Amino acid sequence: MWDLTMGAFERRRYMNAVVQRARHPELQDYIHSTVSGLLPFIQKGLVERVAVIFFNGENIQVERFVFKLIVNQSYESKVENSDLEFALRSFLIKLSVTEPLTKTLPPDCKWEITAYFQTLPSSGTSKDAELWIPTDTKQWQQPPIITPIKSMNSQPLSLQLYLEHPSLSEPKPCE
Numbered sequence: 001m002w003d004l005t006m007g008a009f010e011r012r013r014y015m016n017a018v019v020q021r022a023r024h025p026e027l028q029d030y031i032h033s034t035v036s037g038l039l040p041f042i043q044k045g046l047v048e049r050v051a052v053i054f055f056n057g058e059n060i061q062v063e064r065f066v067f068k069l070i071v072n073q074s075y076e077s078k079v080e081n082s083d084l085e086f087a088l089r090s091f092l093i094k095l096s097v098t099e100p101l102t103k104t105l106p107p108d109c110k111w112e113i114t115a116y117f118q119t120l121p122s123s124g125t126s127k128d129a130e131l132w133i134p135t136d137t138k139q140w141q142q143p144p145i146i147t148p149i150k151s152m153n154s155q156p157l158s159l160q161l162y163l164e165h166p167s168l169s170e171p172k173p174c175e
Contacts, residue, residue: 015085017092034113041117045071049116057108061140063165065098065149070158087154091161094150101147101163142167 009020144164
């Protein structure tokens with residue numbers, strides 16, 4: 001998990017859209033290795049969702065950005081990268097304007113990237129599977145409040161982005 005401190009990210013352009021890029025080399029490496037480590041599992045259709053989860057100081061989830069993925073394996077390399085980039089650019093643009101939907105995070109907030117697999121990868125068949133460990137974070141007991149942000153259906157990838165917050169009836173941690 002990474003601390004969210006002021007100045008950890010800076011505005012940059014990527015695929016002709018404004019994005020936030022990590023300033024610290026170790027944070028850049030964490031993000032890059034996480035996404036790179038997920039790629040073989042996403043390509044095989046094993047990953048159902050990828051979430052960026054924000055936690056308070058008590059390690060309780062306060063907010064999740066969830067990317068729900070469906071990869072059509074039958075397309076393989078028949079898709080032009082420019083077509084896929086055009087579709088993904090709309091997600092990057094939409095992310096930059098989601099701030100009004102988010103809650104103010106506590107000063108001691110941390111975050112992590114979590115993947116939800118349709119089936120757990122077998123460690124005997126893949127070296128990459130050994131890098132992933134089950135999460136031990138506290139889950140919400142009630143269904144979350146879901147705010148849709150963006151969806152895309154572009155072969156070979158269907159992608160939905162939504163924001164989750166704890167439901168209003170979620171029990172609060174003891175103080």
